[in-house]
Every structure is written in structure tokens, then in C-alpha cells.
Amino acid sequence: MTGHQPVLMNEVIEELVHNKDGLYIDGTYGRGGHSAQILMQLGEQGRLLALDKDPAAVEHAKASLASDPRFSIKYGGFEDVEEHVESWLQGQGLSGVLLDLGVSSPQLDDPQRGFSFLRNGPLDMRMNPKGGVNAKDWLRKVSEEELAEVLRRLGEEPRAKKISRAIIRARDKSPITTTSRLANIVIDISPGGAHRIHPATRTFQAIRMHINKELESLHKGLNACTNLLGKGGRLCVISFHSLEDRLVKRFMARQARGDPAYIGLPDIPVEARPILRLVGKLIRPTNKEVESNPRSRSAKLRVAERLKAAFS
Numbered sequence: 001m002t003g004h005q006p007v008l009m010n011e012v013i014e015e016l017v018h019n020k021d022g023l024y025i026d027g028t029y030g031r032g033g034h035s036a037q038i039l040m041q042l043g044e045q046g047r048l049l050a051l052d053k054d055p056a057a058v059e060h061a062k063a064s065l066a067s068d069p070r071f072s073i074k075y076g077g078f079e080d081v082e083e084h085v086e087s088w089l090q091g092q093g094l095s096g097v098l099l100d101l102g103v104s105s106p107q108l109d110d111p112q113r114g115f116s117f118l119r120n121g122p123l124d125m126r127m128n129p130k131g132g133v134n135a136k137d138w139l140r141k142v143s144e145e146e147l148a149e150v151l152r153r154l155g156e157e158p159r160a161k162k163i164s165r166a167i168i169r170a171r172d173k174s175p176i177t178t179t180s181r182l183a184n185i186v187i188d189i190s191p192g193g194a195h196r197i198h199p200a201t202r203t204f205q206a207i208r209m210h211i212n213k214e215l216e217s218l219h220k221g222l223n224a225c226t227n228l229l230g231k232g233g234r235l236c237v238i239s240f241h242s243l244e245d246r247l248v249k250r251f252m253a254r255q256a257r258g259d260p261a262y263i264g265l266p267d268i269p270v271e272a273r274p275i276l277r278l279v280g281k282l283i284r285p286t287n288k289e290v291e292s293n294p295r296s297r298s299a300k301l302r303v304a305e306r307l308k309a310a311f312s
Contacts, residue, residue, distance in 0.1 A: 005033070005105070005293040006033030006034050006037075006100070007285060007289070007293065007295070007299045008283065008285055009034065011283050012037075012098060013037055013038065013041055015279065015280075015301070016038065016096045016098055016236045016303075017096065018095065018096070019095040020041060020046055021046050022095025022096065022230075023046075023048075023088075024047070024096045024098070025050070025078075025081065025085070025097045025228075026048060026050040026051070027050075027077075027081060027097060027100075028051070028099055029057050029060075029061050030104035031057065031060055031104060031105070032050070032060060032061055034098055034100060035048060035061070035065060039071060047071075047072070048070060048072070049073075049085065050065075050074070051074050051075075051076055051077065052073070052076075053077040053127055054104075054128060055075065055129070057104070058074075058075045072088065077128070078217070078224075079218075079221040081097075081221065081224045081225055081228065082228065085228060089228070093229055093230020093231065093233055093306075094228045094229045095233050095234070096229075097229065097233070097236070098236045098238075099225070099235075099236070099238070100238045101218065101237065101238060101240060101241075101244050102239070103127070107127070111179070113125070113126075113129070114134070114135060115179075115208060117179055117180075117182070117183035117198060117201070118198075119179065120178055120180035122136065122177065122178060122179075123136040123139070123177055123181075123182060124136065125204075125208045125212070126212065128212075133211065135208070136176065138207070138211060139182075140171065140176075144168045145164075147164040150207065150210045153206075154205065154209040154243065155205050155206030156202060156242070157202040157203060157206060159189075162189060163185075163189065163203055166185050167182070167186075182200070182203070182204075183198075186199050186203050187199050187200060205241065209243075215243060215247060218248070219247060219251070222235075222251045226255065226276065226306065230306065231306055231307070234303060234304070235252075235303070235304045236303050238299055238300065238301050239299075239300050239302075240300075241298070245302070253278070255276040256274050256275075256276045256277060256278050258272055258274040258275070259271075259272035259273075274307055276306060277304065277306075277307050278303075279304055282301070282302060283300070283302075284299065284301075285297065
């Protein structure tokens with residue numbers, strides 16, 4: 001697994017694996033760092049199902065872990081987890097689900113995938129290269145107003161309007177087909193001096209998240225995974241961006257409160273009671289981990305536990 005260091009490994013295992021003979025899902029296989037470690041903690045009856053919408057990740061899983069009879073890999077996103085688990089679960093509830101959000105290191109490091117502004121390559125950005133519209137084709141048709149809204153909403157980019165205008169003007173001269181060209185357009189209109197982050201960071205983040213419908217997938221996936229947990233099952237989510245973390249935090253808090261219409265009342269129907277219990281506080285990587293793996297510096301792990309059985 002050269003070039004790929006799974007983040008918060010020890011913390012994930014400590015929070016996730018509480019039943020060595022349970023059923024677990026790694027909803028974002030990547031290059032299998034977390035999956036391999038989960039398998040090491042499981043007993044003979046334990047099982048792990050991994051999902052990934054990147055064909056390269058699925059092939060890696062087949063070559064690396066598929067010989068373990070406790071392991072299965074499915075091609076698909078965690079937002080569609082319910083489509084992949086029916087026969088695998090056989091009526092049982094999950095003991096745990098791990099979601100490690102964002103782009104994996106192998107995807108980021110491969111110029112042909114088009115995720116990085118530091119490496120020139122075709123402007124693709126699709127996590128699933130077999131489907132959907134790539135970034136190049138989306139930029140070819142998007143309006144200035146829609147682009148600005150995407151940069152503002154998903155990139156939290158304060159210069160969204162100015163950057164959008166510059167991109168559209170450049171596009172009108174010739175199509176924007178490479179990561180370097182897009183990055184240079186943003187750099188050219190950025191004020192001089194030192195920047196806390198690369199000027200194109202938020203633009204690339206916003207376009208990538210839009211292309212892959214990441215927030216929509218996360219919202220759907222959180223609900224689906226929670227529905228599959230058995231009593232005491234853990235939901236562990238690692239996020240790297242404030243928008244993702246905010247969505248996860250609010251989802252878990254909402255499920256831990258129950259139906260607000262019944263707050264303060266003595267008798268609360270079963271269906272209106274809290275579904276999750278928040279476990280501990282927000283977990284961040286140690287200074288030691290950040291030193292050895294700088295990409296972990298923005299990682300945040302949140303954990304919640306299912307209070308009532310998903311299957312009854």
C-alpha cells in the first residue's frame with residue numbers, strides 16, 4: 001500500500017470493532033488499509049464487506065484480500081449500501097460501519113484521474129470513471145451563475161463570483177481540459193503574497209464534490225447505514241472538509257435526540273425515540289500522525305452507536 005496511509009487507524013479500530021464475530025462494512029475501501037486492520041481484529045465468524053465505486057479499488061481488493069473467506073468486495077458507493085447487503089446480512093444487523101470520506105491518496109496521486117491541481121492531467125475528477133459527467137464536460141456547459149454558486153456552496157470560496165467569471169472567460173477562448181489550466185486560471189487572478197492554502201484548493205474541492213454528488217451521497221448513505229445497524233452497532237465517519245463534518249455532526253445529533261415533537265413528554269412512542277447515542281467527542285489525529293502523514297491533518301472522526309435493533 002505504498003503512498004497510501006489510512007488515517008486514524010488505531011482510533012477507528014478501537015471505536016468500531018466491539019464484536020469480533022460481527023458483521024462489518026467498510027463503505028470506502030480505497031486501498032484497503034482500514035479493511036485489512038479490521039480483518040485482523042475479527043474472529044473466524046466475523047465478516048467484512050467492503051464497497052468502492054472506483055474499479056481500481058475493487059481490483060486491488062480482489063488481489064489483496066479476497067483470499068480471506070471472511071472478506072467480500074462489491075463495486076458501488078455506500079449511498080447504495082442497501083442494494084449490496086441483503087443476501088450478505090441474512091437478516092442480521094451490522095456490528096459496525098466505517099465511512100472514510102473524500103478522495104483517496106491513490107486517486108489524488110494519479111494525474112490521469114484529474115483530482116489534483118499539483119499534477120497536470122485530464123480534467124476528470126470522477127470517483128467512478130465508468131459513469132457520470134466529468135469535470136471537463138461540465139465546465140464546457142455550465143453557466144457563470146451556476147459555477148459561482150457551486151464554488152460558494154461546496155468550496156466556501158469567498159471569491160466565487162470573480163473566479164467563476166475568469167473561468168468562463170477563459171473557456172470562451174478555448175476549452176478547459178486539463179488540471180493545470182484550471183489551476184492557473186485561479187492562480188492568475190489571486191492576490192500576490194503567501195497563501196495559507198493553494199489558491200485553487202477550494203475551486204477543485206467544489207467542482208469535485210459537485211461532479212460526484214458527494215453531499216447528497218453522504219446524506220443518503222448515513223441514513224442507509226444507520227438503518228442496517230444492529231443494537232450496539234457503531235457508525236464511524238472520517239471527514240476532511242467542514243461541509244462533510246457539519247452534515248455528519250448534525251445527522252448524528254438529530255438521530256440522538258429523537259423526534260423533537262415528543263421532547264419533554266412522559267410517553268414517547270418507540271418510533272419517535274432516539275436511534276443513536278453519541279460516543280465520545282470529536283477525534284482528531286495526533287501530532288505524531290500528522291507529522292508522518294500530513295494529509296491526515298484535517299481528518300475528523302465522529303462515532304455514534306445504535307440504541308435499538310435495526311432488525312426486530
